[in-house]
Amino acid sequence: MNDNSPMKSLALSIILFLISSSLSAQNQNQIQLIRQHYSYVNENISSMRIEKSKTFDESTDGAEIMKYFDGEKCVKIRLEYFGETGKLFREYYVDNNELLFAFDQEFNYNMPYYMDSTRAVQSGFDQWFDPNKTELLESRFYFDDGEMIRWIDSSGTRIQQGDEGWLDKESFYIDDLKSRLE
Numbered sequence: 001m002n003d004n005s006p007m008k009s010l011a012l013s014i015i016l017f018l019i020s021s022s023l024s025a026q027n028q029n030q031i032q033l034i035r036q037h038y039s040y041v042n043e044n045i046s047s048m049r050i051e052k053s054k055t056f057d058e059s060t061d062g063a064e065i066m067k068y069f070d071g072e073k074c075v076k077i078r079l080e081y082f083g084e085t086g087k088l089f090r091e092y093y094v095d096n097n098e099l100l101f102a103f104d105q106e107f108n109y110n111m112p113y114y115m116d117s118t119r120a121v122q123s124g125f126d127q128w129f130d131p132n133k134t135e136l137l138e139s140r141f142y143f144d145d146g147e148m149i150r151w152i153d154s155s156g157t158r159i160q161q162g163d164e165g166w167l168d169k170e171s172f173y174i175d176d177l178k179s180r181l182e
Contacts, residue, residue, distance in 0.1 A: 030144045034100045038093055041068065041075050048075070059083055065180070077180050084112040086134075092177050102141040102173045106154070107134050141173055148173070 041048075049069040056062045061082035068076040074094055081088040086108045093101040110133035111120065120128035137154035148170040151159040159166065 027142075027144070027149045031142055031150060034093070034142055034144075037075075037095060037100055041070070041093060044070065045076070067180075074181060077177070079180075084114065085109050092173075092180070094177065094181070097181055098146065099143045099174055099177045101143065102177075104137075104139045104141075106137040106139075108137065109134055141169060143170075143174070146174065 045068060051067045051069070053065045054062060055065065059081040061084065063082065064080045066078045066080075067074050068078070073096070076094065077092040079088075079090040079092075081090075086106065088107070089105040091101075091103045092099060093103075109129060109131075111125070111127060111129045113129050115123070115125065115129045117128045120126075139154050140150075140152040141148055142150040148161075148166065151166065151169060153159055
């Protein structure tokens with residue numbers, strides 16, 4: 001056994017810790033910049049040009065797409081998807097056509113919105129659509145240089161890079177944004 005083995009192991013651990021700490025600090029700095037961009041866009045939204053469109057290709061009850069422009073640059077895209085059992089609001093915050101932040105608000109209804117008390121009783125249900133029973137789930141996704149650097153899921157849990165679903169979420173949001181900017 002090599003006498004330097006414990007020292008090498010300690011040195012390697014220190015190096016890995018320093019690299020991890022450095023990356024964490026870089027991510028934290030980038031997240032602060034993203035939050036500043038988010039605040040700037042939302043504070044100035046009333047003075048921005050908006051392009052609106054509707055589609056029925058992406059949701060059973062249709063969707064509205066709003067693109068916000070600061071000058072000639074698209075800085076935000078808001079998607080509103082509507083369905084019989086809920087709705088989804090998704091916002092993309094963009095800088096120079098690069099995704100910085102995606103924010104999802106998913107509203108899950110307790111029953112389809114058309115299920116009033118009369119229809120529910122006739123159909124044998126003991127409950128009907130009640131907007132006060134709508135469940136709101138929010139998820140946040142932070143990006144830097146084409147990669148997701150932070151994911152906070154709907155329970156408020158920070159998902160770790162490399163966890164199941166990370167790469168799928170990362171590619172979904174980047175690809176979806178690219179299709180919206182074309």
